[in-house]
Amino acid sequence: MAFAAFGSSSGPVEQAPRRRSWVAVVLLLPGLAYLALFFLTPFISLILTSLQTPVEFGDVGQFQQAFKIENYAIVVGQYWPHFLRAFGYALAATFFALVISYPLAYFIGVKARRWPLLQALMLTLVIAPFFISFLLRTLAWKALMSDETPLVQALKALSIIPGDGHLTGTAFSVIFGLTYNFIPFMTLPLYTTLERLDTRYLEAGSDLYASPATTFWRVTVPLSMPGIVSGTLLTFIPASGDYINASASFLGSAQTQMVGNVIETNFLGLLNYPAASALSVILMGIILLVVGIYVKRSGTEDLL
Numbered sequence: 001m002a003f004a005a006f007g008s009s010s011g012p013v014e015q016a017p018r019r020r021s022w023v024a025v026v027l028l029l030p031g032l033a034y035l036a037l038f039f040l041t042p043f044i045s046l047i048l049t050s051l052q053t054p055v056e057f058g059d060v061g062q063f064q065q066a067f068k069i070e071n072y073a074i075v076v077g078q079y080w081p082h083f084l085r086a087f088g089y090a091l092a093a094t095f096f097a098l099v100i101s102y103p104l105a106y107f108i109g110v111k112a113r114r115w116p117l118l119q120a121l122m123l124t125l126v127i128a129p130f131f132i133s134f135l136l137r138t139l140a141w142k143a144l145m146s147d148e149t150p151l152v153q154a155l156k157a158l159s160i161i162p163g164d165g166h167l168t169g170t171a172f173s174v175i176f177g178l179t180y181n182f183i184p185f186m187t188l189p190l191y192t193t194l195e196r197l198d199t200r201y202l203e204a205g206s207d208l209y210a211s212p213a214t215t216f217w218r219v220t221v222p223l224s225m226p227g228i229v230s231g232t233l234l235t236f237i238p239a240s241g242d243y244i245n246a247s248a249s250f251l252g253s254a255q256t257q258m259v260g261n262v263i264e265t266n267f268l269g270l271l272n273y274p275a276a277s278a279l280s281v282i283l284m285g286i287i288l289l290v291v292g293i294y295v296k297r298s299g300t301e302d303l304l
Contacts, residue, residue, distance in 0.1 A: 051065070052273065063274060075278045076282065083286070085246075087290075089171070089174055089246070090178065090242075093235065097183050098231065098235075100179070101186040101190055105191040105227070110197060126191075130184060137180070138244055141176070142168055152166075168251055169255070173256075177250070182234075185231065186234065193223075193230075194224055194227065197220070202215055205219050229294070237287055246258045264276075
């Protein structure tokens, strides 16, 4: 009886982990199905499209399935300046967004703790741009930077801009637009990290006769590194593929176009779907490579 009771009680204990594993699989199925339908399937279609070749004697936009790997070499040889411009603009915008956002996030997350109402108000001001369309914000800056505005006239009077120069259609305006539009994406991850910062570490640095600059670089920055990495990734990745700010219809010109602009032109204008797909795959691959190296070097692999 004792052995039977022991055997009957041990059976469910051994089966419990297996039952829990099946429950976990069932709970994961909707998410896996969503990823397969809306990410994996379009990605496979994108790769297949990038290898297509035009239909002989066909109309514009007609392609047939092939394995034309030369499409990648063609688009790289033709559009490599746009890749350099895209990553250069994105890197500059990420740097300026970090320089602007870090003091702001530090004040909201650390200094404003004693004033909850002020902290809430400043957080609201950071989030407020999300309530306005990305396009409308960019168009507003185009209007503010047009030649007839007092801002541009004052810059010309101070000889900062030549008399026949323009503010829009330049690399400065594109980088400015990218920085402005992605500042919230940089500030919020920094704030969430700095808001949890234990200020006793800062007090300990002061007690050990460290200067404020030393305490900042040796204590604050290392402890806020997860927020820095998250913010820079959330800024750099979408900025690299942005095609709004650099468009001639907004803040850019034909000389400032990024790779996102040529993808849009090839896909919607020229109907060259293989070129647009190849550019998209290359852009995605470069971003993944850069992000992987950056996260590895920063020592925050747990973010991936």
